[in-house]
Structures are given as C-alpha cells and as structure tokens.
Amino acid sequence: MLCVTLMDGKARRWPVIGPLQLLSATNPHRLPSGIAKEDEHLLVAAAKRGDAAAFEELVNRYERKIFRLTMNITRNREDAEDAMQDAFLKSYAHLKDFQEDSRFYTWLVRIAANEALMRLRKRRPNQFSLDEPIEGDEDLMPRELEDWGPSPEQRFAQTEMHEILSDVIDKLEPDFRVVFVLRDIEELSTEETAKTLGISVPAVKSRLLRARLKLRHKLNRYFRQGDTN
Amino acid sequence: MNCKSVIREISNFIDGALEPAEKQDLERHLEHCGDCKIVVDQTRLTIDVFCDSEPVELPSDVRSRLHEALRRKITEKTR
Numbered sequence: 272m273l274c275v276t277l278m279d280g281k282a283r284r285w286p287v288i289g290p291l292q293l294l295s296a297t298n299p300h301r302l303p304s305g306i307a308k309e310d311e312h313l314l315v316a317a318a319k320r321g322d323a324a325a326f327e328e329l330v331n332r333y334e335r336k337i338f339r340l341t342m343n344i345t346r347n348r349e350d351a352e353d354a355m356q357d358a359f360l361k362s363y364a365h366l367k368d369f370q371e372d373s374r375f376y377t378w379l380v381r382i383a384a385n386e387a388l389m390r391l392r393k394r395r396p397n398q399f400s401l402d403e404p405i406e407g408d409e410d411l412m413p414r415e416l417e418d419w420g421p422s423p424e425q426r427f428a429q430t431e432m433h434e435i436l437s438d439v440i441d442k443l444e445p446d447f448r449v450v451f452v453l454r455d456i457e458e459l460s461t462e463e464t465a466k467t468l469g470i471s472v473p474a475v476k477s478r479l480l481r482a483r484l485k486l487r488h489k490l491n492r493y494f495r496q497g498d499t500n
Numbered sequence: 501m502n503c504k505s506v507i508r509e510i511s512n513f514i515d516g517a518l519e520p521a522e523k524q525d526l527e528r529h530l531e532h533c534g535d536c537k538i539v540v541d542q543t544r545l546t547i548d549v550f551c552d553s554e555p556v557e558l559p560s561d562v563r564s565r566l567h568e569a570l571r572r573k574i575t576e577k578t579r
Contacts, residue, residue: 323574334566339555352562359566360573411507413539424549436553455547480511487539487546494542 315375319366326366330359333376337383343452344387346441347394354390358383373463380457381467384449388468391445413484420496427493439489443482450475451482501525506536510543 317325334355341354362369362379369378420426427435440448453464454475465475501509501522506529512518513526530537558566 321578323578326574327570330566330570334563335555335558338558338562352565355562356566356569360569363570363573364577412504413507413535416535416538418538419542419545423545424552429554432549432553433556436550440550451550456550458551476511480508483511483514483543483546484507484539486550487543490546490549491542494545 311375312371315366315369315371318363319369326363329375329379333379334359336376337379340380340383340452340457341387343440343456344384344445344449345391345394346445346448347390350390350394351387354383354386358386361386377459377463380453380459381463384453384457384467388449391449395445411481411484413488415488415491415495417491417495419491419494423490423494435490435493439486439493442489443485447478447482447485450478451486454479455483501529503529503533503536506530506533507539510540513540514544514547 311329314325314329318329337358338351338355341351341358342348345351345354358379362382369375424432440451443451449468450464453459453467454461459467461472461475461479465472468475506513506526509518509522509526513523518526530540
C-alpha cells in the first residue's frame with residue numbers, strides 16, 4: 272500500500288509563488304497539503320511548466336518516504352541523505368523527460384533506488400552483488416515456528432516497532448533487502464523491480480521469497496508470544 | 501502438495517500469482533498442516549508490518565540541506 276495521506280479528497284489549487292519564495296525548511300507544511308494523491312499529475316504538470324511551488328509540494332509529500340527508501344537500501348545515514356538529495360535534484364532536472372506512463376512517485380522511487388544502490392555498491396563492493404546465483408531450496412525450510420499471538424503490531428509502541436523493523440532489515444543481506452524494499456515496502460511491481468535492479472523477473476521472485484522468509488524468522492525473536500524483546 | 505512445495509510457493513500464494521488449481525492445492529494443505537499455516541500467516545504479517553510502518557519524520561538538518569540544495573537548483577534553472 273502506498274502510504275500517501277489523503278486529506279479531504281478534494282482538489283485544491285496551490286498558491287502560485289516564485290522560486291525565491293520557496294518554503295522554509297523549518298515549515299514542511301506551509302503549502303496546503305489538501306491536494307490528494309489523485310492530483311499528483313496536476314502537480315507534475317504544473318512543475319513541468321516551471322511552477323517551483325508545485326515541485327516543492329511533491330518534495331514535501333515524498334521526502335520522508337524517499338529518505339526511508341534510501342536508508343533502507345544503504346543502511347548508512349550519510350549515503351541515504353546524499354542519495355535522497357540527488358534523487359530529488361535529478362528528478363527536478365529531468366522532469367521534462369518523465370513520460371507519465373507511471374505515477375510520478377514510482378518514477379522517483381526508481382531514481383532514488385538507483386542513487387542508493389550506487390552508493391551501496393561503492394561502500395560494499397565485495398558484499399553486494401545481484402548477479403550471484405542463489406543456492407538451492409535447502410535453506411528455505413522455516414525453523415522456530417512459534418505463536419506470535421493475535422496482534423503483535425498492537426503489543427509495541429510505534430517507536431519500538433520502528434526500532435525492531437530497522438534492526439531486522441539491517442541484518443538482512445543487501446541483495447535480498449533491496450528487492451524486499453522495492454517490492455513490498457515501495458510496492459513496485461515485480462517487473463518494475465526487475466527493471467530497476469537490472470535483474471530478471473525470476474531472480475526478483477527468488478530473492479523476494481528468501482527475503483520474506485528470512486525477515487519472518489528474524490521477527491520471530493521479537494513477536495513470539497509472551498516475549499516482548 | 502507437500503510442505504516443501506508450499507514454502508517454495510508462499511510468495512506467489514501471498515501475491516495471488518498462483519494458478520487456481522495450485523492455489524486450491526495449497527489451501528487444502530494448509531487446512532491440515534498447522535506448521536505451514538503458521539509460516540504463511542507470519543510471512544503475510546511480516547509484509548504488513550513493514551508496509552504499514554509510517555516513515556519517521558525527516559531529521560530537521562537533513563530536511564534543511566535538501567531544501568537548500570533544491571532552492572539553489574531552482575534559482576540556477578530559472579536564472
């Protein structure tokens with residue numbers, strides 16, 4: 272699911288302001304954000320016409336999600352920040368090339384993922400390769416099958432849950448992690464994920480299966496019933 | 501369908517990408533295999549908790565740098 276906030280579902284016009292009146296960095300919500308996600312294409316069209324405020328609205332809307340994406344891929348704060356910044360700057364510079372055959376957000380995710388992957392490859396040249404074949408099925412059979420209780424999501428406070436998810440995804444091997452992030456968190460299709468990563472559809476499916484099973488196994492430590500840490 | 505096949509097809513099952521006959525086979529297996537049912541349910545929940553997790557607030561220094569860079573880029577482009 273794409274976690275875009277729908278405020279009131281009604282289209283609103285954003286105020287036309289010049290480039291020098293860009294929003295203050297301390298006030299992310301200066302522009303009325305009642306513009307629903309269905310209006311994304313209107314913002315994109317306005318931004319293509321040179322309306323800086325419209326592009327800023329897109330940045331405001333997606334900056335947290337794009338930072339989460341680049342953090343999830345790189346697992347390094349400095350790289351994540353650089354990748355996010357470059358992704359927004361590149362998307363602004365190449366906005367005219369965006370053909371609108373997908374959502375703007377999907378296009379942005381692909382740019383940001385490439386920026387993050389480039390940095391991950393640079394930092395871990397010998398530890399990250401999507402070209403390596405995956406071994407057989409022997410390691411797939413799940414271990415530690417324990418009851419998680421009715422609703423583990425309700426047992427943890429939001430910040431605690433963030434820490435748990437950050438911890439388990441941090442420990443997942445990068446070549447599985449990037450596929451899980453693009454496919455399950457960003458909800459790219461299998462084909463879009465394959466295209467973004469430059470690997471085949473079967474390779475995406477195989478890595479996604481392993482990523483999901485490995486994360487389930489890692490979460491078991493936190494979620495098993497009667498155990499809260 | 502045996503447990504090994506179920507595990508191999510979990511992703512396709514969760515994503516609704518199985519052929520109807522395979523889906524039926526898998527569901528029949530889950531009716532009598534508690535272990536596989538646990539794995540399927542927990543794998544589904546694993547995806548849900550990540551997907552439902554709201555991104556944390558962007559640190560203010562990170563946000564300031566992003567918007568400063570953007571401001572420079574826009575000024576540069578409109579000059």
